[in-house]
Amino acid sequence: MASNMTVKVHPVVYMTIVDSFLRRSKGSAKSSGNEKSLGTLMGFYEKGAIQVTNCFAIPFNESHEDLEIDDQFNQQMISILKRSSPNEQPVGWFLTTSDITSNCLIYHDYYNRVISEISARRETPPIVVLTLDTTFSGDNTKRMPVRAYLRSKAGIPGAPQPHCAIFNPLRVELDAFPGECVAMQLIEQALESRRREATLESGLKQLESSTGDMIGWMERLLEYVNGVVANGEKPGDAQFGRQLMDIVNTAATHLQTDKLDTLVKNTLRDYVMVSYLANMTKTQLQLHERLVAI
Amino acid sequence: MSMLTLTAPSVKHILLDSLVVMKIVKHVDSELYSGISEVSGESCQGVLTGLVSMDDHRLEITNCFPTARTEPVMDDESSVQASQQYEEQKQQEMLDMLRKFRTMNIDYEIVGFYQSHQFGACFSQDLVESMFDYQSMGPENVVIIYDPVKTRQGQLSLKAYRLSMIALELASKNDWNPEIVKSSGLNYENMFEELPIIIKSSYLNNVLMAELSLSKGSMTDKYAAKHLDLGTKRSLEKSVRAMMTNVDELNKSIQSLAKYMNDKQRHDNMVFNITQKRILENEQRAARGEPLLSLDEFKRIKAPILQTKNGLLDELLASCDTQALSDFSTSVTGENIAKIFLAEAVADERVPGSKDRSSSSVSTR
Numbered sequence: 001m002a003s004n005m006t007v008k009v010h011p012v013v014y015m016t017i018v019d020s021f022l023r024r025s026k027g028s029a030k031s032s033g034n035e036k037s038l039g040t041l042m043g044f045y046e047k048g049a050i051q052v053t054n055c056f057a058i059p060f061n062e063s064h065e066d067l068e069i070d071d072q073f074n075q076q077m078i079s080i081l082k083r084s085s086p087n088e089q090p091v092g093w094f095l096t097t098s099d100i101t102s103n104c105l106i107y108h109d110y111y112n113r114v115i116s117e118i119s120a121r122r123e124t125p126p127i128v129v130l131t132l133d134t135t136f137s138g139d140n141t142k143r144m145p146v147r148a149y150l151r152s153k154a155g156i157p158g159a160p161q162p163h164c165a166i167f168n169p170l171r172v173e174l175d176a177f178p179g180e181c182v183a184m185q186l187i188e189q190a191l192e193s194r195r196r197e198a199t200l201e202s203g204l205k206q207l208e209s210s211t212g213d214m215i216g217w218m219e220r221l222l223e224y225v226n227g228v229v230a231n232g233e234k235p236g237d238a239q240f241g242r243q244l245m246d247i248v249n250t251a252a253t254h255l256q257t258d259k260l261d262t263l264v265k266n267t268l269r270d271y272v273m274v275s276y277l278a279n280m281t282k283t284q285l286q287l288h289e290r291l292v293a294i
Numbered sequence: 295m296s297m298l299t300l301t302a303p304s305v306k307h308i309l310l311d312s313l314v315v316m317k318i319v320k321h322v323d324s325e326l327y328s329g330i331s332e333v334s335g336e337s338c339q340g341v342l343t344g345l346v347s348m349d350d351h352r353l354e355i356t357n358c359f360p361t362a363r364t365e366p367v368m369d370d371e372s373s374v375q376a377s378q379q380y381e382e383q384k385q386q387e388m389l390d391m392l393r394k395f396r397t398m399n400i401d402y403e404i405v406g407f408y409q410s411h412q413f414g415a416c417f418s419q420d421l422v423e424s425m426f427d428y429q430s431m432g433p434e435n436v437v438i439i440y441d442p443v444k445t446r447q448g449q450l451s452l453k454a455y456r457l458s459m460i461a462l463e464l465a466s467k468n469d470w471n472p473e474i475v476k477s478s479g480l481n482y483e484n485m486f487e488e489l490p491i492i493i494k495s496s497y498l499n500n501v502l503m504a505e506l507s508l509s510k511g512s513m514t515d516k517y518a519a520k521h522l523d524l525g526t527k528r529s530l531e532k533s534v535r536a537m538m539t540n541v542d543e544l545n546k547s548i549q550s551l552a553k554y555m556n557d558k559q560r561h562d563n564m565v566f567n568i569t570q571k572r573i574l575e576n577e578q579r580a581a582r583g584e585p586l587l588s589l590d591e592f593k594r595i596k597a598p599i600l601q602t603k604n605g606l607l608d609e610l611l612a613s614c615d616t617q618a619l620s621d622f623s624t625s626v627t628g629e630n631i632a633k634i635f636l637a638e639a640v641a642d643e644r645v646p647g648s649k650d651r652s653s654s655s656v657s658t659r
Contacts (some may be wrong), residue, residue, distance in 0.1 A: 012317055070397075080390065187315065191503055199491075207629060260638065
């Protein structure tokens, strides 16, 4: 098994985990609940990477002596999800915890069995463990770290049975489809607002705000460049300079004056035409409505 | 059907959990990624769950799940049966899913459904039918329309609709006769009601978003400035094309409507004339003391029917679609013109200033 694999997790997975953690069953007098949430990761395998695109939480109980997992629930969910998005298969499991405990071994064995039953290949595909630390304890009180592991067997060579299992950490990357990135950007606005809300904004407003951003960045860059070049207050960084040069070059190649002129002339006319047509259609609609109403 | 009591909805706006937004977007995007939707050309669908908060006049949508896509329908006997079975299985799965939601402490009340449509031009007879089904099930149910094209251009586009009361009443009778539609005062503008959407995140979700923005990869940055893209001509072209087909449809239905109006007028005149004649005749007969002739037989003369399947419904929906498409076109062209001016302004400033600035930086190094 390759431990140089990358786990590419889509934002919706994190959000589902967080949501399931918030909705975990609190312990009542009769049955003690869990302080964690556990579930199945769905996704697909790529070359050198595992894409985790979806997940769901399942009921489980680890407060008793022996652990309980609702196997039927899990199997049914997997088959339902498979029908709505056929390209996804179970690739692992998640747990909201700060570290791997001995219980994880048992969960992993369970998932190993489930996934090897489902996958058509003889060899069981690698099974990922994703942990999301929602405890805010220890030295990361301000962070919510995400870790991924892959189990590998270890032992003395020559022994018939491997002695122990090691959960090897894997690299976790955030990956998203183009639409997801856009949606995420919008949701990030909720960070700024007091009521944790974001509203859908019109295109022009969005343009305005990003233009404002760009101007801000340019000013910062200018300040930095002036600081280095003119006043000599800051030490120059060769890599930074090269990157700046790249930016200038891209601007020069992408925005050549003659190219831009033709672009402006041609496309502006097109756009005005389209908008004229659209407005005319609207007028026709209104006219038509009046005619019907007579 | 007519026994159904329709209650007026009280919800004024919609609170959409950010999880739902991501789930809808992911559903559509992963289908685009794997190329399923290109093959079948169908729109993605799913069910929304949540709760109604009556005091604040607000509908909270807290979760959703995708429904399996409909199999291509074929006409022969066995496949009809198969598709029926398939529908039943789909219903069963939906119930199963809701039960599972209940186990996991997720809100399990259905509050509507979502669909993805290019350019947000979603208005079809199927949509009206399923909206009617949902809204007669729960008066607060809505449909959320997601536009993947606009989202890929860098601007998330979600719209919440519900049928207005007038349209709901007509749909319950399933009679779109021009006379009835006219007398009810329904037109394409008040057929659907759009509701404002607010996206809400939980505290922990905000922490997560902050955490994720710290570890953003190059993948996500690539799409960060999508809304500044100048090349959106292709989708605009498609939209205009769709607009043209819709206008054609509209013209067709207008023609049939005009024909109907003519026929109707002629018919009315004819009936009026014969009745007048008969009345006169009756007066003469009464004067002569003969028995009167009845007027009933004229009422049996058939009135002309509008030559479309669903009466005015097609025309209304075509109008709604055209409206959505033209809205899309105007907003996109407006933005694009703004973008072009922006680019021009950037270039203008660059031309005189850039040369000496770059040369100065080279000379000092």
